[in-house]
Amino acid sequence: MSMNSNSLKANLSSTSNFENPFDDINANLIEPHRILSLWCSPFTKNSIITDEDFKNEKMPIILQGTRGSGKTTVLKYFSFAVQSERAKKNCVSLLEQIKCEKSIGFYFRCDDAFINTACSLFHNKPKEHWLSFFEHYFELMLSGFIISVLKELVRKNDVSVDKIDELIYNSQGIKAMVDTTDFSLKTLEDIVISEIKYINQFRNDSIFDNSVFKPLHIFRLFSLSLALIKDVLYTIVCNQLSFLILVDEFENLTTDLQQLFNTKMKFSNSYVSIRIGRRSEGAVTTATINNDEYLRVDHDYKLFTLSQGSAIEEQKEYFLQIAKKRLEESSSFSSCHNLISILGDKEDLDTECKNLCLGKTDHLKTILSEKHELKNNNALMQQVINEIAYPDNPIAETLNALWVIRNKNSTAVEAAQKAHCAMLDFFGKKENSLSKKYRNDYNNKYRYSITVLLASIYKKKKLYYGFNALVHLSDNNARTFLNYCKSIFNDAFFYEREEFLSTKRISKESQNRAILEFSVSEFESICSIINYGDKIRNLILGIGNVFYTKHKDRRIRYPETTQFSFIDLPTFPQEYIDIINTAENWSLIIKREKTQRVSIDVSQKGNLYRLNKAFCPIFGISYRTRGGYNERFSVSNIEQFIKASLPSRNNENLDTDPKTDTLDNIQLTLFDLEDSSDE
Amino acid sequence: MNDYTIYSLSKLSSYSFQHDNLTLILSFTDEDRSSCAIEFLIGQKIHIDNLIIINYFNKSLPEQWKNNTSNVIMVSSVKNAPDFAQEMKTILSTQTISNILLDITCISNPDMFILIKILKKLNIESLNIVYSSPTDYFFDNEPFTSYHSYNGDLIMYEILGFSGEETTDLYGGNELYLFLGFESAMSLKVIENYTYDKLFLVNNLPAFYPKYKDISILNNYTIMDYQHTSLYVPANNPFEVYNSLMNNISKNKPVSIAPLSNKPTSLGICLYALDNPNVKIVYPMSKTLNPSKSFGTYETYCYSINF
Numbered sequence: 001m002s003m004n005s006n007s008l009k010a011n012l013s014s015t016s017n018f019e020n021p022f023d024d025i026n027a028n029l030i031e032p033h034r035i036l037s038l039w040c041s042p043f044t045k046n047s048i049i050t051d052e053d054f055k056n057e058k059m060p061i062i063l064q065g066t067r068g069s070g071k072t073t074v075l076k077y078f079s080f081a082v083q084s085e086r087a088k089k090n091c092v093s094l095l096e097q098i099k100c101e102k103s104i105g106f107y108f109r110c111d112d113a114f115i116n117t118a119c120s121l122f123h124n125k126p127k128e129h130w131l132s133f134f135e136h137y138f139e140l141m142l143s144g145f146i147i148s149v150l151k152e153l154v155r156k157n158d159v160s161v162d163k164i165d166e167l168i169y170n171s172q173g174i175k176a177m178v179d180t181t182d183f184s185l186k187t188l189e190d191i192v193i194s195e196i197k198y199i200n201q202f203r204n205d206s207i208f209d210n211s212v213f214k215p216l217h218i219f220r221l222f223s224l225s226l227a228l229i230k231d232v233l234y235t236i237v238c239n240q241l242s243f244l245i246l247v248d249e250f251e252n253l254t255t256d257l258q259q260l261f262n263t264k265m266k267f268s269n270s271y272v273s274i275r276i277g278r279r280s281e282g283a284v285t286t287a288t289i290n291n292d293e294y295l296r297v298d299h300d301y302k303l304f305t306l307s308q309g310s311a312i313e314e315q316k317e318y319f320l321q322i323a324k325k326r327l328e329e330s331s332s333f334s335s336c337h338n339l340i341s342i343l344g345d346k347e348d349l350d351t352e353c354k355n356l357c358l359g360k361t362d363h364l365k366t367i368l369s370e371k372h373e374l375k376n377n378n379a380l381m382q383q384v385i386n387e388i389a390y391p392d393n394p395i396a397e398t399l400n401a402l403w404v405i406r407n408k409n410s411t412a413v414e415a416a417q418k419a420h421c422a423m424l425d426f427f428g429k430k431e432n433s434l435s436k437k438y439r440n441d442y443n444n445k446y447r448y449s450i451t452v453l454l455a456s457i458y459k460k461k462k463l464y465y466g467f468n469a470l471v472h473l474s475d476n477n478a479r480t481f482l483n484y485c486k487s488i489f490n491d492a493f494f495y496e497r498e499e500f501l502s503t504k505r506i507s508k509e510s511q512n513r514a515i516l517e518f519s520v521s522e523f524e525s526i527c528s529i530i531n532y533g534d535k536i537r538n539l540i541l542g543i544g545n546v547f548y549t550k551h552k553d554r555r556i557r558y559p560e561t562t563q564f565s566f567i568d569l570p571t572f573p574q575e576y577i578d579i580i581n582t583a584e585n586w587s588l589i590i591k592r593e594k595t596q597r598v599s600i601d602v603s604q605k606g607n608l609y610r611l612n613k614a615f616c617p618i619f620g621i622s623y624r625t626r627g628g629y630n631e632r633f634s635v636s637n638i639e640q641f642i643k644a645s646l647p648s649r650n651n652e653n654l655d656t657d658p659k660t661d662t663l664d665n666i667q668l669t670l671f672d673l674e675d676s677s678d679e
Numbered sequence: 680m681n682d683y684t685i686y687s688l689s690k691l692s693s694y695s696f697q698h699d700n701l702t703l704i705l706s707f708t709d710e711d712r713s714s715c716a717i718e719f720l721i722g723q724k725i726h727i728d729n730l731i732i733i734n735y736f737n738k739s740l741p742e743q744w745k746n747n748t749s750n751v752i753m754v755s756s757v758k759n760a761p762d763f764a765q766e767m768k769t770i771l772s773t774q775t776i777s778n779i780l781l782d783i784t785c786i787s788n789p790d791m792f793i794l795i796k797i798l799k800k801l802n803i804e805s806l807n808i809v810y811s812s813p814t815d816y817f818f819d820n821e822p823f824t825s826y827h828s829y830n831g832d833l834i835m836y837e838i839l840g841f842s843g844e845e846t847t848d849l850y851g852g853n854e855l856y857l858f859l860g861f862e863s864a865m866s867l868k869v870i871e872n873y874t875y876d877k878l879f880l881v882n883n884l885p886a887f888y889p890k891y892k893d894i895s896i897l898n899n900y901t902i903m904d905y906q907h908t909s910l911y912v913p914a915n916n917p918f919e920v921y922n923s924l925m926n927n928i929s930k931n932k933p934v935s936i937a938p939l940s941n942k943p944t945s946l947g948i949c950l951y952a953l954d955n956p957n958v959k960i961v962y963p964m965s966k967t968l969n970p971s972k973s974f975g976t977y978e979t980y981c982y983s984i985n986f
Contacts, residue, residue, distance in 0.1 A: 023906070028874045081849065112872055113835040113961050117842060120761050137845075144847025152849060196845055203842040204956060207764045208800045521901055528864035529871050531832040 018493060018501070021330035022323075022486035025479055027072035028109075032081040036089065037329060039077055040321045042070055042306055042478075044314060049304045054078060055103040056242045057302070060265040060274040065306030066587035067526075068479025071277035072109075074306075075246040078275070079107035080149060095158035098237050105244035105275075106145045108138070112252040118203060119254055127256055132218065134257055137199055139219040142245070144192045146228045150185055150236075159236055161185060167235055173227030178217060188228075191217065221264060222272060229271050243272045250278035251585075255285050263288040266300045276301075279585060306476075316471050319481050326485075336504040339467055343488070343506055346468045349451045353394040356454045361385055363394065363457045367401040370554050374405075374412055387416035396423050398450045399441055402556060448622050449551070449559040455620070456552045464515045464617045465508035472623040473515065475590070475613040483522065487514040512617075519617040523588075530586050532579045535642045539579060540588055542641025544611060544619040546631055551621050557629075560622040563610045564631040565598040572635050579642065587612050599630040686918035691719055691809060691979035697778045702729040704794070705782035707738050709971040712811035713785040714741075715979055720780075721747045729774050733757060733786055736970045750774075757790075758966070760839040764793050771801055779803065783942050784811045789838045789962050791942065792949050796840045799953055799986050806984045810942050812887045812915070814975025816861065823897050826861040828972055829965035833864060835872045836964050841952050843933060843959025852876035853933045856910075856924070857902070858948065859895040860939035866899050868963040869937040877908070879927065883940060884911035887977065895940075912944060915980055920947025928958075935959040943980065950984065 024030050030038070043050050054061060055078060063071045076082055083105065087097035098104055118137075122130035153159045165184040168174055180187050198215050205211065229243050247261065265274050266288050278284050286295040297303045310318070323339040336342060357363060364385050368374045374381045388400035400419040407415035418434070425435035426442065455462040464473065470488075474481035491514035492500040492507075500506060527537040543564060550561040569577065583589045589609045598606045608630060616623045633641075703720070707713050720727060721743060730748040732740065735757050745751055752770055756762035779798065783791050798806055819825045837843070855875035857866055859882050870878075880902065886892040891914070896903065910927060912920045924947070928934050936958060938945040952958040 029876065031876070109874060111874075113837045114842070116834060117760075117837040117839060120759070120836075120839070123759070123761060141845070141847060145849070148847055148849045192847070196847065200842065200844045200956075203837075204840055205800075207761055207839055208768065208797060525867050525871075525901060529833065529868045533832065533864070 018332050019330065020486055020489045020493070021326040021333060022482050022489055025482045025486060027070070027076060027479075030073075030076075032076070032079075033085045033088075035073060035076050035082050036085045038322070038325045039073075040318065040325060042074065042318065043304075044310070044318075046314075047304065049302060053302075054275070055101060055244070056273075058242070058268070058270060058273055060268060060276065060301040062276045062278060062301050062303050063306060064278055064303060066475075066477055067279060068477050068483075069306040070478045071306060072248055073478070075105075075107055075248050075275060075277050078103070078244055079105040079246055080145070081107070084152075093158050094156050095153055095237070098241075102238060102240050103242040103244055104149065104233070104237075105246050106142055107246045107248065108141065109248045110250060110252040112249070115252055115254065115257070121203065121206060129213065130254075131256055131260060133213055135221045135260065136195075136215065136219050139221050139223060139225055140192055140195050140199070142222075142225040143188075143219070143228060144196065146225055146233065147185065147189045147192060150228075150232065151189070153236070154185075164232060164236070167232045168228075171227055171231035173231055174224065177219070177224045177227060188224075192224075195219075221260070222269065226269065226271050245272050245274045246277070247274065248277040250276045251284050255287075258285050259287050259289045262286060262295050263290070266293060266295055310476065312471065315474075315476055316467070319471055319474065319478070320467075322478060322481070323485060326482075332501070333504065339485070342504055343470065343511060344466045344508070347463070347466050347508075349447055350393065350395060352463060353398075353451055353454050354392075356451075356458045356460055357391075357394040359391050360458075361389060363398055363454050364389065364401050366457050367398065367405060367453075367554050368412075371405040371412060380412060384412050384416045387413065387420050390423065394454060395447060395450050396427075396442060398454065399423075399438070399446055402441075402446065402450075405555060446556060446559055448624065449556050452551045452620065452622065453554065453556060457554075461512070461516075462620050463508055463512040464623075465511035469623065470511075470515070473519075473613050473616060475587075477587070477614075480522070480614050483518055484515055487518040490514065491517070516617045519614055523615050523618060526586055526588060531582050535579050536583045536586075536588060538644040539583060539638065539641045540611065540615065542637075542644075543589075543631075543633070544615065544621070547611070547621045548619040550631075551619075559628075560624055560626045561629055561631060562616075562622055562625055563592075563608045564633055565606050565608050566638070567632050567634045569607075572638065576635065576638055576642065580638075584609075588615075599632060600628045602632070687981075687983035688916060688918065689981050691716065691811075691981055694981040696720070696723075696725055696780070696807075698725055700728050700775065700778045701725065702731065702774065702776045702779045703727050703782065704731040704733070704779065704786075706733040706735060706785040706787075706790075707740065708736055708785045709738075710785055710813065710973050712813050712973060712976040712979075713782075715811040715976040716780075716782045716784070716809045717744060719979070729776065731770060733790065735785075735787070735968055760789060760793060760836070763790060764797065764839055767794055768797050771797060776801075776803070780807045780809060782809045782811075783946060784809070786942075787968060788938055788942070788945050789836070789964060791945060792838045792841055792938075792952070792960060795946075795949050796953065804986060806986070808946060808982045808984060809979055810915075810946070810982070811979040812941075812977045813973030814977050815888075816973045817971065823894050824863070826894075826898075826972070827969050828860075828862060829969055830967040831965045833868045833963035833965050835868060836962055838960040838962050841958070841960035843935065844957045846933060851933060853935060854879065854929060856881055856928070856934065856936045858912075858936070858938050858940035858944055859899045859902075860941075861891075861894055861898050862939070863898045863901065865939050865963050866902050866937070869939070869961060870902055870905070872963075873935065873937075873961060875935065878905055879910055880907045881910045881912055881923075881940070881944075883914035883944065886914045887941070912947070914941055915943050915978075917943045917947030917950060917982060920944050921951045924948065924951045928955075933957060933959070935961050937961050943982070946982065953986075 024034065041051050043054065049061060063074055065071050083097060083101065084094060087094045090097065119130055122133065150164050154161045154164065168185060168188060169183045175183060178191055180191065195215055195217060202211065202213055234241055250258065268274065288294065295301060320339060324337045327333040327337045365381060368381055368384060374384060384404060388397055388404065390397040400423060403419035404412055404415045422434040422438040425432060426438040452462045470481065470484055474484060488506060488511050492510045495510055496507060527533045530536065547562055550558040584591055589611060592608045595605050595607055598604055598608065610625055613623045703717060705717060727748045729750045729752065730744065731752045731754060733754045740751065754766055756766040816826050853875045854877045855873055856879045857869060859866060859880060882892055882895050884892055910923060912923045934957060936948050938948045938960060952960055
């Protein structure tokens with residue numbers, strides 16, 4: 001009795017203290033000490049850039065990645081705020097930490113609300129006025145930052161204010177820049193603060209007071225700040241100091257401002273090193289303010305793409321490490337840091353299929369009915385089923401059925417015997433040409449497709465679960481991965497609390513439920529905040545539905561078809577091109593890095609696309625990317641999708657089920673499936 | 680002794696208007712409530728000296744309005760905030776205005792902020808504001824998530840004149856007060872584009888109808904999942920919104936407010952921001968507004984503001 005009470009008490013206690021280790025996800029909102037403690041470097045030993053390069057390389061570096069790929073985390077990790085936390089963690093003074101790292105990072109986020117409104121104040125003025133305003137503003141923020149760092153060093157007794165004042169006094173660069181006779185840190189701070197106040201006043205009141213922008217000082221980019229770095233920071237720290245300008249959300253800058261930064265990158269000076277975080281190539285310009293000069297990768301800057309290129313095994317290692325850091329910090333999971341042991345690794349398709357079929361043969365009948373001679377001959381159908389059936393392994397017996405309906409040179413019974421024979425040889429490890437073909441079909445080609453097909457036949461859902469599936473669905477995006485983990489842990493805590501907390505295991509049903517919920521909510525969230533949101537929503541649903549239909553094909557003619565191309569994209573109306581570009585920039589659709597043959601039945605080369613894998617659960621389609629047959633969409637197909645009109649039923653290329661035309665309908669279909677499964 | 684202000688809030692029917700030199704500013708739209716206040720004035724035979732119409736949708740005015748008005752001024756710059764501010768400033772500074780009645784019912788949120796700031800800058804001592812709540816909003820497809828105040832895409836702006844104060848504080852945090860409305864896209868846009876270290880989600884309690892509080896929650900369910908502090912303010916009382924902000928907002932910290940809730944709540948936020956220049960007002964805007972968001976008029980409230 002007492003043991004029971006104790007056990008209950010312990011459970012209640014652990015329950016009430018439960019905090020989801022994946023709760024804080026957005027790097028914009030995570031505090032510096034947490035960025036430090038959760039840090040996992042995305043720069044692996046195989047990367048073109050290392051942590052050390054990022055800190056000390058003089059050539060500008062552009063970090064490119066999808067929303068949530070970790071750009072902000074990287075930029076913030078190298079910022080001063082996190083550096084201060086590193087000093088605390090290492091129990092050294094701030095100055096010692098800066099000297100040790102030989103770098104200081106100024107983090108600047110391009111706030112689109114600020115830029116849109118400030119730019120609108122200059123909308124009737126020559127563009128030079130706006131550029132000059134922004135340069136001045138940026139320079140003030142940068143100089144203000146350096147002054148704050150110096151004050152912080154003084155506050156921590158790392159350096160005396162007299163020494164800084166003396167360096168400022170002796171700086172010809174600073175003297176040439178500011179209109180004062182008293183050269184000290186305090187005076188510079190007052191000047192910067194008063195100029196920032198002037199900017200605040202201008203932004204708040206100029207439109208009401210008809211005032212024009214006339215500050216006391218007007219600073220060019222890297223003027224006062226450069227003098228402070230060269231004449232003060234270099235002396236205090238060391239002259240190998242790498243001063244990092246970490247510009248985040250670069251795509252929010254107007255084209256003029258992007259050109260300004262590009263020019264600074266092309267003609268960079270040796271005192272500052274620029275690091276840019278930007279969403280994608282499509283949303284930014286590489287032009288400089290000299291119209292005929294463009295930034296060239298590897299000549300003017302190094303490019304590191306956070307969300308592309310790494311192999312699935314590398315992604316797994318990276319995500320596992322990210323999860324481990326969070327689990328280690330959680331009191332509830334102090335004994336279990338391995339996400340694989342909580343979620344399981346790979347999907348168990350055999351068990352899943354057994355649970356779908358439950359010993360029935362409906363799936364065999366459905367597939368065999370595709371063959372004319374069996375469709376209306378029950379006795380023959382039963383004879384074939386008797387030959388190919390293998391209730392303990394629904395994947396194998398379904399594959400047998402596929403072999404039967406594809407065979408054209410013999411009778412159905414002979415084909416069934418041949419399939420059965422190949423299956424036995426394969427399982428008996430006998431090597432021959434048929435067993436080899438069977439092995440390839442069973443292990444590689446149809447395994448996943450058959451599972452999806454069986455789910456469709458039995459009106460149930462293909463489940464998404466396990467660490468392997470999670471990494472695929474995350475599509476190389478750290479935030480998506482963390483969001484999935486957060487959603488799964490929340491679901492498990494709600495639906496299977498006791499089991500979850502005691503065993504530290506989460507059922508596949510809970511994982512699947514959470515994954516689907518996040519996929520739908522993420523899709524809706526993105527579509528509601530982006531340009532052309534409604535049209536892009538329709539486009540993605542249209543494309544997804546086509547794949548969903550292909551996955552339901554009872555002959556499995558297009559196993560795991562998830563890629564597509566556009567027929568003559570450059571001839572599409574500009575609006576459609578913009579819609580496709582926006583969808584690509586927001587990673588709703590992903591373009592493959594290199595052009596390749598567009599489909600097995602088309603010899604032409606071109607760009608191949610696929611949906612973001614995070615949306616696969618919405619459509620119940622495979623998260624894997626296979627070669628072979630790919631869909632091709634013409635301008636009229638895209639128009640049908642965007643306008644959410646039903647594709648023509650006689651269009652072979654778009655054999656879409658009209659019931660699944662919108663997300664609501666898809667969800668309804670899913671609910672329908674669930675209802676049926678309960679029957 | 681504490682500073683205090685006694686505020687004035689009443690229903691339109693019991694409000695005593697000053698009749699002399701009345702300038703009425705309103706927006707005329709397809710919504711019934713947009714004309715409720717002016718029709719009440721005409722019904723009471725109160726003459727309007729200057730009628731300033733912010734005509735977002737180029738609607739023609741009823742003849743009866745013109746007959747009861749000495750001077751009708753149509754505001755044409757409604758697509759762009761700086762142009763709107765310039766035109767309003769020109770109009771208001773060239774008229775002899777002392778007795779202003781501002782009907783905020785159908786004026787867009789950002790324009791209301793700009794307009795009130797212009798009026799304050801013109802050294803007007805007091806301002807009467809009316810707001811008509813609708814019988815209900817249109818929920819076209821299903822009851823709770825189909826309300827749309829705009830069409831097209833959203834772009835984030837700081838409302839002109841309410842940009843707050845930039846600082847170079849190394850460790851400065853930022854509080855975001857998000858007033859919840861009926862459109863998840865708008866709040867998601869704010870959250871997506873904004874950096875904060877503390878989030879406050881503010882709902883209306885009491886709301887004009889109890890269900891409105893729940894509709895706000897339903898539409899902002901995703902955001903409720905973020906770490907936040909919940910606050911409640913009454914839907915019809917801008918002065919209590921002001922007081923609530925005064926009591927909750929941390930001093931000496933950058934603060935941003937997204938006024939996505941109803942107009943009286945936004946009015947309270949506007950009054951607070953006018954008194955506290957460190958407050959930044961952020962708002963997702965679209966190029967096209969929906970001309971018809973509600974039907975009928977439930978109640979009209981009058982607020983007297985002393986600047």
